[in-house]
Amino acid sequence: MLFKTHILLGIxxxxxxxxxxxxxxxxxxxxxxxxxxILPDIDEKHSRINKWFGIVGSIVAFFAKHRGFFHSLLFHGIIFFAISYFFNTYYAWALLLGYTAHIVGDGITPMGVQLFYPFSQFKIRGPIKTGGFWEGIIMIVLIIVIIKQFW
Ligand SMILES: [Zn+2]
Structure with a gap:
């Protein structure tokens, strides 16, 4: 999914x-x-989040396969428990909810997401092409649903 769609899903x-x-x-x-x-897309060298992370982003994109480890439940589970342990469970949940929103977005594309990477090849996938017509429709629906939350 596109950056904008991921942001809308997060909102x-x-x-x-x-x-x-x-x-x-x-x-x-x-x-x-x-x-x-938007964090999982740090593994994609042309993504905004990758560029925001500068040299760290470049290193991640060089070593990690796109939609591999950084899109996995394992990575986000580690982050969740690390933040809960060293900081606060409330904020750990925020990051995990954002991640879940990301997986929903990528999980409806043909490329899909390997949620259980590296343990399983199992993929969540769907028919919505990234940047395609139906993603445009989904963005419009998301904007309408978001605006409706304020009524
Ligand atoms: Zn992604």
Whole structure:
């Protein structure tokens, strides 16, 4: 999925789920969901998040296969437990929810996502081509649903 679609999905996840999480800063929670919703694409050298990470992004993209480890439940599980342990479970959830939003987006594309990488080849996939007509439709629907949350 495109950067914009991932951001829209992140915003939607925040609006739908924020009421279940209330033990910290809502703004920080929101920003972490957005970060989680674009972070997996650090493994793709042309992505925005990869460029934002500079040299770290270049190293990640060089060594990691796109939609491999950085799109896996393993990577995000490690991050979740690390943040919970060293910082705060509330913010760990924000990043994990953002990640889930990302996987929903990539999981409906033909390329799919190997959620259980590197343990299994199993892929979640769908028929929506990245940057194609139907992704455009999905973006419009997401914008409408997001706006409706404020009515
Ligand atoms: Zn991705």
């Amino acid at each position: 939607l996840f925040f609006l739908l789920l924020r009421n279940y999480f209330s033990e910290g800063s809502t703004i920080l929670f929101f920003l972490l969901i957005l970060l989680g919703s």
